[in-house]
Structure formats: structure tokens, C-alpha cells
Amino acid sequence: MTGFILQITQTAATVGDTMTKAVNQVVNQPVVQPKEEAISIMNLVIKGGWIMIPILILSLLTVFVFIERYIAIKRASRGEKNFMDKIRDFIVNDRLDSALSLCKSTISPIARMTEKGLSRLGRPLNEIGESIEIVGKFEVYKLEKNLAILAIIAGIAPMFGFIGTIIGVIKIFHDISIAGDVSISSVSSGLYTKMVSSASGLIVGIVAFICYHWLNIMIEKIVQKMEYNAMNFIDFLQEPTK
Numbered sequence: 001m002t003g004f005i006l007q008i009t010q011t012a013a014t015v016g017d018t019m020t021k022a023v024n025q026v027v028n029q030p031v032v033q034p035k036e037e038a039i040s041i042m043n044l045v046i047k048g049g050w051i052m053i054p055i056l057i058l059s060l061l062t063v064f065v066f067i068e069r070y071i072a073i074k075r076a077s078r079g080e081k082n083f084m085d086k087i088r089d090f091i092v093n094d095r096l097d098s099a100l101s102l103c104k105s106t107i108s109p110i111a112r113m114t115e116k117g118l119s120r121l122g123r124p125l126n127e128i129g130e131s132i133e134i135v136g137k138f139e140v141y142k143l144e145k146n147l148a149i150l151a152i153i154a155g156i157a158p159m160f161g162f163i164g165t166i167i168g169v170i171k172i173f174h175d176i177s178i179a180g181d182v183s184i185s186s187v188s189s190g191l192y193t194k195m196v197s198s199a200s201g202l203i204v205g206i207v208a209f210i211c212y213h214w215l216n217i218m219i220e221k222i223v224q225k226m227e228y229n230a231m232n233f234i235d236f237l238q239e240p241t242k
Contacts, residue, residue, distance in 0.1 A: 051160055051161070051163060051164030051167065051197050052164070052196070052197060052200060054160050055157060055160050055161060055164075055197065055200050055201055055204055058153050058156070058157050058160070058204050058208075059157075059204045059207075061149065061153065062150060062153050062204060062207055062208045062211060065146050065147075065149050065150055065211075066150065066211040066215070068146070069145070069146060069147060069215050070215065070218075072143070072145075073143055073215060073218045073219060073222065074218075075107065076107075076108055076109055076139075076143060076222060077108075077218065077221065077222050077225075078108065083102070083106060083108075083110065083111065083114075083229075084110075084114075084229050084232050084233070084236075086099075086102060087099050087102065087103075087114055087118075087233070087236065088232075088236045090102070091236050091237070092236075096118060096121065099114075099118055100115060100118055100119075103115035103118065109136065109139035109140075109142075109143070109222065109226055110225065110226055110229045112135055112139060113132050113135045113136050113139065113226060113229070113230055113233075114132075114229070114233055116131050116132055116134075116135040117131065117132045117230075117233055117234075117237075121237070125234060125237060125238070128234070128237065129230075129234055132230050132233065132234075133230070136223075136226050136227075136230065139226070140219065140223060140226075143219045143222065144219060147212060147215055147216065150208045150209075150211050150212035150215070151208075151212050153204065153205070153208040154205050154206075154208040154209040154212060155205070156205075157201045157202075157204040157205035157208060158198075158201045158202050158204075158205040159201070160197070160201050161197045161198040161199065161200055161201020161202060161204075161205075162197075162198055162201065163197075164194065164196075164197025164198065164201070165194050165195055165197050165198040167194075168194025168195075168197070169194060172194070
């Protein structure tokens with residue numbers, strides 16, 4: 001009985017030594033880190049498929065329209081300092097030609113509205129005010145030119161992105177149905193590239209949305225100045241008659 005117990009003890013010790021050696025080998029073995037594949041933006045754009053072409057065109061159109069409108073609106077908002085004060089002095093001193101020359105030399109919506117009002121001098125104030133208002137509407141229309149393009153891009157760019165992703169998903173499941181085998185790696189590798197179109201469409205749409213409202217805010221400030229100066233102009237015309 002004693003010999004049997006000794007034999008069990010020795011066997012257990014041998015097994016323990018073997019497990020200890022195995023554990024030490026595992027612990028001391030260098031850990032192999034999984035290789036991380038570098039993601040190139042250009043490769044992702046290419047893998048996004050043909051739908052990336054219209055999204056790229058929309059992005060370029062957004063940049064072009066924004067820069068063109070921003071420069072035009074910024075130029076319209078400058079004008080000449082003390083413009084209405086000079087017009088008032090000309091009107092008080094009965095120098096209509098000088099006032100018209102100042103309006104023609106000043107590039108701003110306010111100057112064109114004032115020029116129209118000066119050309120209607122001698123007529124009833126209501127008629128002068130209406131002519132100024134009509135010119136103001138045309139000037140605002142010029143400022144808002146092509147802004148609708150940004151609004152359209154903000155709406156359709158994400159749709160193009162979603163279409164690209166849906167087409168990619170359909171293709172992935174079509175390939176799976178033909179192969180008859182579902183592999184997580186194949187599905188994930190194909191799906192993340194197709195999501196690029198959705199991300200790109202959303203980015204372009206957000207940028208176009210921001211640009212659209214930014215330009216509208218700039219135009220609203222100009223419109224407020226136009227209304228304020230039009231009111232002052234009518235007041236100038238009433239002063240000499242007092």
C-alpha cells in the first residue's frame with residue numbers, strides 16, 4: 001500500500017513538473033502582434049466604387065459655388081464708408097449729378113438702389129419707394145444666385161453615398177450565394193470598403209449644408225443694411241420739404 005502511494009506521488013510530481021515547463025515555455029514565448037494593415041484614403045476612395053465619381057463631382061461643385069458666392073457677397077457688403085452721408089449732403093446742396101456719379105462709381109446693392117431712387121426724384125415718395133424696393137429685390141436675387149445648388153447638393157450627396165453602400169452590400173451577398181460559404185473576414189472586408197461611399201456622401205452633404213446657411217447669413221446682413229439705408233434715403237428726400 002505504501003509503495004502504491006509513493007508511485008502516485010511520484011507520478012503527480014512528474015506531471016506537475018511537465019505542466020510547469022509548458023507554462024514557462026508559453027510565458028517566455030514572444031507574443032506575436034497581429035499585423036495592422038495601413039488604410040490609405042486613396043485606396044478606400046478607389047474601393048468605394050464608381051459611385052464615388054458623382055460624389056467627387058458634387059464636392060468640387062460645392063467648393064466652386066461657395067468660393068464664387070462668398071467673394072461676390074463679400075464684395076457687395078463692402079461699399080463705401082459714409083456713403084449715405086455723402087448722398088444726403090449732395091441732396092441737401094442740390095447736387096444731383098454728384099450723387100448719381102457717386103452711386104455709379106460705388107459697387108454695392110445699396111448704391112444701385114439709391115441711384116434708382118435718385119432717378120425718380122420729382123415723383124411721389126410712394127413711387128420712389130416702390131422703385132427702390134424692386135431694385136432691392138433684384139439685388140437680393142443676384143446675391144442668392146446658385147445658392148440653390150448648395151441646397152440640392154446637401155440633399156442628394158448622402159443619397160448617392162447610401163446607394164453606393166447598398167449596391168456594395170447586394171454584391172457581397174450575391175457573391176456569398178454563389179460561393180455557398182459565409183466567411184466573416186470576406187463579409188467584413190467587403191463591407192467596410194462599401195461604407196466609404198456613405199461616409200463620403202454624408203461629409204459632402206454636411207459641408208454643402210454649412211456653406212449654404214453660412215452664405216444665407218451673410219446675405220441677411222446685407223439685406224438689413226439695404227432696408228436701413230432705403231429708409232434713410234426716403235427720410236433724406238423729406239427733409240428739404242420741411
